[in-house]
Amino acid sequence: MTGTAEGAPAEVRNGWPLPRSERPWGPPAVFCASAATAVATWCFAIGGQVAAYLNAAEGTLTALCGSLLGMLPVVLACLPPCGKYGVDSVVVSRAQLGTRGSVFATALVCVSTVGWNIVVMISLARAGAEVLIAAADLPPPARAPLEAGLALAGAAVVWYGLRRGPDSLRDMTTYIAAGVIVLGAVVLVLLIRHVGWDAITAARPSSARPDHAFNYATGVELLVASNLSWWAYTGAIIRLAPSTRATLWPAVVGLGLSVGLVSLIGLYTGLAVPGSGGDPSRHLLELGGVGVGMTALAFIVLANIGTAIVGVYVATLALRQIPRVARIPWNVSTLAPILPVAVVSAFLAAPFSARFGTFLTLCGVLFGPIAGIQIVDYHLLRRARLDVAAAFDPSRRSAYHFWGGVNPVGFAALAAGVAVYVYLLNPLTYVSHPPYEHITAGIPSAVAAGAVYALGTRLVLRPLGKGGYGP
Known part of the structure; x- marks a missing residue:
């Protein structure tokens, strides 16, 4: 698969099943793509949210534990079927939502990846403008046009970088992953050096509540909800690898643990510099000058471009499973998930940023239940089997018709999981109900959705011979 994406096989470009002999990625490629996806400035924002509730010691343990806990449902739902059959998460969802109902999963993938890409482009534009203003001694009115221009330039780089499809993804993320790991460690060292470890550990969370159990639960939930959104990304990465077992830990460490580790930068910044939102770039620029600020900017540019490239690839792959979209040239179809990112990050950054916390928890509201449904369906009800032919058959003959x-049972289970989440933690107001402070919300919503789906299959689908479960 060389040259342009149009020269790649149709199954690669359009999300069709990939035979193991045609899957080009090994564990190193999976890890690099995963790490390049996970490590971005959204980690600063996540850590900054945790800093509102927990101090440095509590937040460090919470970030690491929550990031791995949030990956568990994703790994169980996506790795076995996507790795076994060479398909992405949207295709697997057809067994639970129906061949037409899976359009909901496609929309979910596109909305979430576009949302995350807006987050990283806004961060890239703001950090770049901050450094350029300081380096060139530009007047404050230059900030707005600089941010808009940098956001548009970043979107253009992402579009150009994806011109060769999966080949671009593999080649670029290999170097990006190495760069962001090194630069992330440098930024963390610079932050501790310039702020001081004592100042970080002595800082108190800005919005902690008297109920300490709530603070811990919310810190965990922020990481769980963030990593549940990897459901949209994992299948598109794993389908390119021939061995699911060999790619388990590269995916877990690259997607899961990486978020927790890099979120520590945002946690410590949010504690030491109230009002920073966890972003260390401006503070490091003020303390260390342009040289230190440029190091932070290099991390932000490299990490955010890598993340956006993977996000656009995932959204494009999901969209190209729609027959009309599949007939469009690859480089044209990639514009669909890039254009909203460019417009919002360049011209609507402030209103979007004000609602980041809500966007974060909404990821847990939807991705937890769909992961729970897939876990129960694939592992318990279908005995680790997916009818690939039925998944790609839109006719009435399909077992997934x-x-x-x-499939109304699938959507009823999804609604039940969402209801459980909203009862435990309202993502708009952060009002909670017991026993949220002991069990959080993302994982219980996945369990509830899975339980309702299993019950509905036994009472409705099996007796009526629907869904390929047998009478």
Whole structure:
């Protein structure tokens, strides 16, 4: 697979099943793509959110534990079927939502990846403008046009970088992953050196509540909800690797643990510099000058471009499973997930940033339940089997046709999981109800959705012979 993406096989470009002999990625490529995806300035924002509730010691343990806990449902839901059959998460969802109902999963993938890409482009534009203003001694009114221009330039770089499809993904993320790991460690050392470890450990969280159990639960939930959104990314990465077992730990460490580790930069910055939102770039620029600020900027540019490239690839792959989109040239179809990112990050950055916390928890609201449904369906109800032919058959003959291509049991289970999450933690107001402070919300919502789906399959789908479960 060389040259442009149009020269790649159709199954690679359009999300069709990949035979193991045609999957080009080994464990190193999976780790690099995963790390390049996970390590971005959204980690600063996540850590900054945790800093509102927990101090340095509590937040460090919470970030690491929550990041791995959030990866558990994703790994169980995506790795076995996507690795076994060479398909992405959207294709697997057809067994639970129906051949037409899986459009919901496609929309979920596109909205989440576009949302995350907006986050990283806004951060890239703001950090770049900050450094350029300081280096060139530009007047404050130059900030707004600089941010808009940098956001548009970043989107253009991402579009150009994806011109060769999966080849671009593999080649670019290999170097990006190495760079962001090194630069991330440098930024953390610079932060501790310039701020002081004593100042970080002595800092108190800005919005901690009297109920310490709530603070801990919310710190965990922020990381769980963030990593549940990897459901949208994991299948598209794992389908390119021939061995699921060999790619388990590269995916867990690259996608899961990396978020927790880099979030520590945002945690410590958020504690030491209230009002920073966890972003260390401006503070390091003020304390260490342009040289130190440029180091932080290099990390932000490299990490955010890598993350955006993977996000756009994942969204494009999901969209190209729609027949009309599949007929469009690859480089045209990649514009669909890039254009909203460019417009919002360049011209609507402030209103979007003000709602970041809500966006973060909304990821847990939706991705937890869909992961729970897939875990129960694939591992317990279907005995680790997916009818690939049925997943790509839009006719009434498909085992996944259900009723008009939609499985109402799947959507009822999804609604039940969302209801459990919202009851435990309202993502708009952060009002919680017991026992949220002891069990959080993301994992219980996944369990509830899976339980409702299992019950609905036993009472409705199996007796009626729907869904390929047998009478």
